[in-house]
Amino acid sequence: MDIKVPTVGESIREAEVGKWHKKDGESVAKDDLLVELETDKITLELNAEVEGVLHIGTAEGKTVEIGAVIGTIEEVSGGKTAGKDAAGGQDKAEETPKAEKKTAGKKDRTRDGEKAAAREETKDQTAEKEKEGPTAEKKSAAPAEKSVAAEEKRTEEKGSSPPAETEERTVRRPMSPIRRKIAERLLSVRQQTAMLTTFNEADMSRVTALRHRDGESFAKRHGVKLGLMSFFVKACVEALREFPEVNASLDGDDILYHNFYDIGIAIGAKKGLLVPVLRDADRLHFAEIERTIADFVDRAGNNRIQIADLEGGTFTISNGGVYGSLLSTPILNPPQSAVLGMHAIQERAVVRDGEVVIRPMMNLALSYDHQIIDGRQAVGFLKRIKDYIEDLEGMLLEQ
DSSP, rough: OOOOOOOOOOOOOEEEEESSSSSSEEOOEEEEEEEEESSSEEEEEEEEOOOOOEEEOSSSSEEEEETTTEEEEEETTTTTTOOOHHHHHHHHOOOOOOHHEEEEEHHHHHHHHHHHHHHHHHHHHHHHHHHHHHHHHHHHHHHHHHHHHHHHHHHHHHHHOOOOOSOOSOOOOOHHHHHHHHHHHHHHHHHOOOEEEEEHHHHHHHHHHHHHHHHHHHHHSSSSOSSSSSHHHHHHHHHHHHHHHGGGGTTTTTEEEOOSSOEEEEEETTTTOOOETTTTGGGHHHHHHHHHHHHHHHHHHTTTOOOOHSOOOOEEEEGGGGGSSOOOOOOTTBBBSSEEEEOOEEEEEEETTTTEEEEEEEEEEEEETTTTHHHHHHHHEEEHHHHHHOOOHHHTTOO
């Protein structure tokens, strides 16, 4: 059967053959992982649909169109390769003509005679060496000893030379389709948007205390850890209601105002950044948000994110804090007009009621398209995020 590149989305017309997990001519079982295919959005894994012998038709790194045949599986039936009569072949091998048998007998006798002569010659050579004794061994060893001594002397005179470098100083590798697409999108953002970034900070004391107090019982009830992201998703939804421009997008000379809240969650995968989307985040409870994000992370790590998971999205949240970032300017995810950047929580000295106290603080950044969003709206939106995070009761009353 043919191994074809499957259709994965209307916008994807080609794929790159990644790693073959089986060798050409190797036997494969049904459901064995055969090959990885990389598109400009996701990585696909193709598994064997039948048992048989793999024949690779397209090498790794080649770009092929959707629907192209990149290999075949020669199916087997009852342990024998289909289309071949293994038993028939064996029968033919057993049927040896009588004339050939006679010829074979003569050849065997001739070979026996040659072997006997060879044995006699070996005995003669061994006896000759025994007569010569140890003197011959000394004569043969002397040149070798002299050569080694000369080599050691040359090494001492020249000094020890550095070992040869085994790694190349520069290695050239082609960009993967996903990396090329990411590069194109990032460049287009710089060229086609008026991107600015505004900053603020949030006191994470209440969120930290709530997670510490109720985290264990939350995990027991819902089977998932209570993370930070669900708090920010909820805060963003409420702030987007107040500032609809931040949830809008440009379409030519028109502005599209979205009355739904599909929040993209940036996830760093092996192949590059992915942004799967939480659909109708305003209707999801904390546990549903956490479960969905955990599922995204798991599937991204196993190359199981689907195109449908990445499509759409009206606003994006990126948490650079998981990598230790304290401050950054997140870049827009077009056609969206804004993205929120979260960062690492750091204990800092702040003033509360006229006193200097230590609080767990997080820097927040909002990058936005100035074509749609004015500075007043951007600053106001980020300030509302800060307020909701610092006043959880007020945010929950809005639900």
